[in-house]
Amino acid sequence: MNVQAEHHDEVLLAKVEGRVDSSNSQDFERQLQGAIGEDVKAVVIDLGQLAYISSAGLRVVLLVAKTLGQRNVSISLCALSDPVQSVFEISGFNRIIQIYDTQADALAAAGK
Amino acid sequence: MSDGASARAARGDVPDYRILVVDDEPDLERLVRQRMRRHIRRGEYGFEFAANGVEALEVLARDPDIDIVLSDINMPKMDGLTLLQQIPDVNSDLRSVIVSAYGDMENIRTAMNRGAFDFVTKPIDFTDLEVTIERTLRHLDEWRAALASRDKLVALQNELDVATKIQQSILPDAFPRLDGCEVYGCMQAARNVGGDFFDVIKLERGRVGLAVADVSDKGVPAALFMMSSRTLLKGAAVGAGSPSAVLSEVNDLLNETNEAAMFVTVFYGVYDPSSRVLTFANGGHNPPLVVHADGSSEELELTGGLALGAVSGFPYGQASVALHPGDLVVFFTDGVTEAINASNEEFGLAALRALFRGGRRPSAREAAETILQAVRDFAGEAPQFDDLTCMTLRVADE
Structure with a gap:
């Protein structure tokens, strides 16, 4: 699992690759929080290269979304593979976190 | 210094470590008290004395806080090598140091095989003895800390087992x-x-x-x-x-x-x-x-x-x-x-x-x-x- 950060103006793009489960979810949380930092207006998390996410990984996404929500920073996800999309749909997290098909869509919406 | 030793030292009445010297030579007590007087005054070491193995076992039986036994080999009633065999039955939480004649490798080997931690040779070089005692005490402290950690781990494991049973029992x-x-x-x-x-x-x-x-x-x-x-x-x-x-x-x-x-x-x-x-x-x-x-x-x-x-x-x-x-x-x-x-x-x-x-x-x-x-x-x-x-x-x- 690895998280890479890119800045697109005031939007932070975090790209996650690999697998996230209970064995590395704490590392995932540290990397994601570290990538986001303080001075951002919006966060887009690209899950295109994420092969698998367990409930432990979902907890980290929820924690980050809640923290950002308190700071009035918008968050969205994009480019989910079918298995990952299905995890978000079954848990219902797609109803509380905005999900876009492509990175371009997500960045365009976040930059507005 | 172990927690127990520092607590004892803090009370001011008991030395940090207790050493039992076992020797049938009556002048040795005076010599040890004289050469170790600074350690004794600073409350680092306290000494007890016994004239043979039998007396040593009696001291160990009534005083569980002895940290080191420093024993001669040749003594009447019970010699040092026999004492070494008996000590674990009385106190398993101490270390023994044997005093042997210079070059007496056979007795030294026997003593080490019977659980002695180290040895010094006669006539006693007190500088060497101080180094040996310090080294033995450091080892003892580490050993006791390891035992305490193991006990904590076992206690934690027991608690997890209880938690598992509680969880299973509510299903x-x-x-x-x-x-x-x-x-x-x-x-x-x-x-x-x-x-x-x-x-x-x-x-x-x-x-x-x-x-x-x-x-x-x-x-x-x-x-x-x-x-x-x-x-x-x-x-x-x-x-x-x-x-x-x-x-x-x-x-x-x-x-x-x-x-x-x-x-x-x-x-x-x-x-x-x-x-x-x-x-x-x-x-x-x-x-x-x-x-x-x-x-x-x-x-x-x-x-x-x-x-x-x-x-x-x-x-x-x-x-x-x-x-x-x-x-x-x-x-x-x-x-x-x-x-x-x-x-x-x-x-x-x-x-x-x-x-x-x-x-x-x-x-x-x-x-x-x-x-x-x-x-x-x-x-x-x-x-x-x-x-x-x-x-x-x-x-x-x-």
Whole structure:
């Protein structure tokens, strides 16, 4: 699992690759929080290269979304593979976190 | 300095370490007290003296705080080598240092084989003796610290074992006898304490509440969250009416204090045997499987829900399904379908459905046990990271 950060103006793009489960979810949380930092207006998390996410990984996404929500920073996800999309749909997290098909869509919406 | 030694030193009356000198040479006591006087005055060492092995054992028996035995070899009544053999019976938490004639390798070898930690030679070089004592005491401190850590670890392991038993004990192991249906459930935890649970709750008018749940993450935090979720759910199920009201109530209560953003996926249904209707609400849980008497099966179509604990005030929907005689409903956690084998393949929903093809019509218990056994056979020796929970509702045949 690895998280890479890119800045697109005031939007932070975090790209996650690999697998996230209970064995590395704490590392995932540290990397994601570290990538986001303080001075951002919006966060887009690209899950295109994420092969698998367990409930432990979902907890980290929820924690980050809640923290950002308190700071009035918008968050969205994009480019989910079918298995990952299905995890978000079954848990219902797609109803509380905005999900876009492509990175371009997500960045365009976040930059507005 | 060990904690015990520093506590003793702090009281000011007892030295940090106690050393028992065993020698039949009467002048040695005076010599030791003189050459070690600075250590004695600073309260670092305290000395006791015995003239032979028998006296030494008497001192050790009445004084359990001796840290080092410094013993000569040749003495009347009981020699030093015999004393070495006897010491562990009296005190296993000290170290022995032998005083031997220069070059007496045979006795030195025997002493070391009998558990002596080190040796010094006669005539005693007190500078060398000080170094030897210091080295022996450092070793003793490290040994005692290691023992204390081991004891703490054992205590922690015992507590985890108790937690596992508490968790297992709150899961139903006797299932209510119901008219027109039967219910069974079982759980296999991946670690000591897990995050899955299920519950069977007898309700008014012959109805039964059925819950299966999976807490995010594993281990102790998940187990604590599981315990409170399960208690809240049972309370709400008995008190509130509809499944959607139960999930809404539990969700709001879990959201009151949830800094760690834990969540729990819950499927909760109420089955009424008189009408054969299952009314349910879903909190982000994977759909149960409905197996018909002919062996065909389909997943329950879910209400659009959300895992509990994620957002307060979420409106949970509710739906109903009419079951038929001989129908079997399998409620499970994703540990079942996502169990992996040595080739990293998932068990999957297709394999679960295949177990019932052909319409064997198992009882609730047979069905649940067949599923868990099939998953175990599939997984083989591959390590499992998720709890497996399976609960079954079997509608009576016509």
